[in-house]
Amino acid sequence: MDIKISGLTHRYKAGTPFERLALHDVSLSIPSGTFLAVIGHTGSGKSTLIQHLNGLLKPSEGTIKVGDLTIAAGGKKKQLKALRKRVGIVFQYPEHQLFDETVEKDVMFGPMNFGQSEEAARAAAHEMIKLVGLPVEVLQKSPFDLSGGQMRRVAIAGVLAMEPDVLILDEPTAGLDPRGRKEIMDLFRTLHDQRNMTTILVTHSMEDAAYYADRILVMEKGSTYLEGTPAEIFAKREELQAVGLDVPETVQFLLRWQGKTGKPAEMSSFTIEDTAKAISADFGKGGSTC
């Protein structure tokens, strides 16, 4: 589903002495099926931007178009509900939002809230729990009897059960160990490819942006700063450093390894095994963040 953001401005606590301009005149097109990573220094407006995409925040000015649905300042409640059905968000620590007595009820909650029958919601819960790599037996357990990693998968299944066309991931691997991070990010990339979703990942990990995304948006002080393919963005080392973002060596390795630099001949200077070792050594340290 295509997304088009035009002239989006957001002011927190508008009209009060605490007013804060968090987004200023942001315009951006995200074609259907894109895997976009949004990076930027802390406070640059990443979370504010994505919260507009599923109606958690309303624009102070400007419009957001998701498919044929347009949200503008003063948008109606009905429109926001329709938007939330299309756009699912996996927040940081999504397991904190689990609440029901069984995993099954928790995963069924979203689809039923959007009008699906109990039977359809139950079928969705079964399908999604398998999709996120958990055995169906967990459906009858309390979510609070599961490990942290399993709880996160349950929460992700709950978002997927609503069958969103657009999936937003706000630091979805925060707090996981390197193996857990990779498993969850691989899952999102696979889902993206299999279901042809539009995926938007907010991340502080340059490696994840380079490795998983097709395009990268760099935010700075509430505005779009750079936009392009991972190779184009990470070639602009000085511009990135100017806004406090570092390009770790592993990112260059990753891009060459994936052939994303457009210069496959450079691969001859080292083997894939060397590259993989360098990458896993860096991932083992938890990766580089900004």
Ligand SMILES: Nc1ncnc2c1ncn2[C@@H]1O[C@H](COP(=O)(O)OP(=O)(O)OP(=O)(O)O)[C@@H](O)[C@H]1O
């Ligand atoms: N609820 C709020 N009330 C007032 N100001 C806010 C609120 N939430 C965010 N801000 C401000 O808006 C600006 C953008 O914040 P935002 O959280 O969107 O940035 P971010 O890039 O997501 O940061 P981080 O990487 O730390 O999550 C910051 O100056 C922040 O202090």
